[in-house]
Amino acid sequence: GLLLLTACKGDTGEQGPQGPPGEPGEPGQPPGTGLEPEPFGLVGRVMEPSLAPVPSGSVYLVPATDVEELAATPIDLFLSPEATAILEIDEPIEDLLDANADDYAQAAVDADGVYRFETLPEGRHFVVWMPSFDDDQRLPGGDSSRTAFESDSLIGMQMDIRVSSRPSASATYVGSSTCMVCHGLHSTTRTAHNVGLQVPGVRSILQDVEPWPDFDEGLAAFDAGTTLYFYDCDSAAPDPAKCAVDVAAPAVAVAFTLDLRRDPGLPLGAIGAYYVEMVDGTTERYDVVLTYGGALGKQQYLTRRSNPDGSFSYFVLPLQYNYQGDFTNAWRDYRSDLWYDFDANALQQPGDVESFDNNCAGCHFTGYQLDGSDAQGWSAAATVAADGAFDYDGDGKPELINTGCEACHGPGSEHLEQRPQGSNIVSPGLLTPGRQAAICGSCHSRPIGIGGGTRGLPLSADNEMPRVGIRRAEFAQNHTSRVSGAPEDFFASGDVKAHYQQYSDHLRSKHYRNGTRLTTCTGCHDPHANPDDVAAMDSSGNPNALCTTCHSPEANPELYPLPEHVADVTGVNGHASLEDFFGPFICTDCHMVPTAKSGASVPALLDSLGGPPSVQYFWNDIAGHRMTVTRWEGGQPDQPIAFTNECGQCHAELLPNTPTP
Known part of the structure; x- marks a missing residue:
C-alpha cells in the first residue's frame, strides 16, 4: 500500500528584511486638472481634503441677491426653540436651498466627482455643494460657499471644490496629543x-x-x-457680585471673610496646596483644585466635594481676580449668595444644581460626558489623555479638561485609523457658514439646555453637547430650552450686556448675511493661534489690517480711505484730518465697543466739564460683535458707546453733566 505523509503547519518564522523598492509607477493625473472646459459654463471636481473624489451630491448656484433679501429680515433671538428650528432666514445658504433648490441652477456630481454647468445664469452666486440624501459621510458647503462670484468670472473656468467629511456616530475621541503626532505641537497650546x-x-x-x-x-x-473682607451685601442684586470686597478691614460690619492660603508642606499640583478658609465665626475650608481663567480679564477658583456615589462635583468659589478695571483692589465677589445665607447670617454650600459640571464644563472639556442628577449631584468627565491637565473624575487618569482639537473637528478615531488621510473628520472652514458659526455659537450664545438640570449648557435630553457640524435649527430643537440670552442680557439698543453672546451678535451683523462674503467667527479669529502672535507676524504697519482686507479702496474701489469714511458718517469734514493729531483711526474703537462685562469695567472718558461732580464713563471687557455703531442720542448714556470714549475726548461739552448755557 501507499504511505501517505501529511504536513502540519509550523510556527510563523521571523519577518525577513525589507526588499528593495520597486520601479516607480506612471505618474497619476493630479486632481483638479485635465477636465475638458465648458466654453459657456463651469466645470470642476468635488473632493475631500484628502483629494479623494466625492462621487455624489449636487453643486448649486445660490443667487447673491437672494441672500441680500434674506438679510432684510432681522433675526429674532428670543423665539422659542421650536420657532427657531423652523426659521427660514437665519442660515443664509441652507435656508435658501431648503426653499428654492429646485429653482436654482444645479449640476449633479458624477461617479468621478465631476460636475458641469453648460451655461451659467447672470449675476453673482455662491457656489455650494450639497450631499445626496443618503450621504452620511460628508457635510454641506465647500470652500467656494462663502464668496459670491460674478458669473462672467466663472465662464470657461474650472473650479474644484473641497468639502468636509465627518466622523460617524460611533467615532471616539483620541486626544489632542494623538492629533499632534501628525499635525505637530502647534500654537493652539497658546490659546485661551x-x-x-x-x-x-x-x-x-x-x-x-x-x-x-x-x-x-x-x-x-x-x-x-x-x-x-465681604461687606455691604445685597443678596438680591442682579449682578453676580452680591458684596463689596476689600483686602483691608472696612469700617462697617463684615458678613464674612475669605482667607487665601498656600500650604508650604504640599508641592504644587497636590490637592490642598492652595485653599481658602471661609470665616463668619465658624470656619469652612475649601481646597482650590483648579484655576478657571487667567488669559482674558479674570480668574476664578474651583473646589470639589464628594457625591453619595463617590464621584466628585466641582463648584466656583465666591471670589474672582480681575486683571483690569478701575480698582485699587483687584478682587470681587462672585455669587457669594450660593455660599452664604444672608437671611440666616450663616455659611452654606451651593446646591448640587449649581455645579461647574452641569453648568460650564461642557463648553471647556473635550469629549465631555455627564452623569448624575440634581438630587445626587452631577459629575463630569473628559477624554482621557496622557497629556491631560488633570484627573477630573478621580479615576487615576488625566483628562483633556480644555478645548482641544476634537472639540471643533469632532472625534478623531476614524480619522486616525482609516484611509485616505483627511477623511472622517470635520473641516470647519469647508462647511456652510451657518454650520461653522454654530460650532462656536453653541457656547457663545448664552443658551439654556434641556438635560443636565436645564442649566447654562446646551445639553440634549441625553446630556450630550451638540455634535460638530450641525445646523442652528438642530441645535435649537435638540439642545436648548432657551436658544439665546434673555432680554435682560441686552441693552435697549440691542447691544449685549452679559458675556458669552458673541454668536448672538454675529447672527445680527451684516457680516453673517450679505451678498458678497459670508463671514464666520474664523474670518477674524484664528482658533489655532494666539491673537498677539498673529499681530506680531503682521508687518504691514496697518493697525486695521484685519478689517481693511475687505474694507479698503484696494480691495473694494467703492469704499474710500478711513479718515474720509469717518468724516462722511459724522458729517464733519474736519474729522478727516484728525489722524494727523491723534494717530490712526481704529475701526474697532467705534464698531466693536466692549459692551458686555465678564470681569471688570475699564475706565473710558473722565468728563470733568461742568463739574463737580465729574462723570467717569466706562467700557466693559467683552467687545460687541454686531459691528454697528450705537449712536449717542442725548441724555446720560446707559451703556458703553464710542462717544463716551473716542468722541468725548473732544466733545465732552455735549454730554449732560455740562451746564446748559
Missing part, C-alpha cells in the same frame, strides 16, 4: 481655549501661558496669605 482650566501653578505640556505674564497673579495673593 487651551489654558482656561489648570491645576494651580502647574501646566500640562499642552498649555503655554507665555502670552500672559500675569496669569498667576491671583495665586500670588494665596502665597502671601491674603484675607478678603
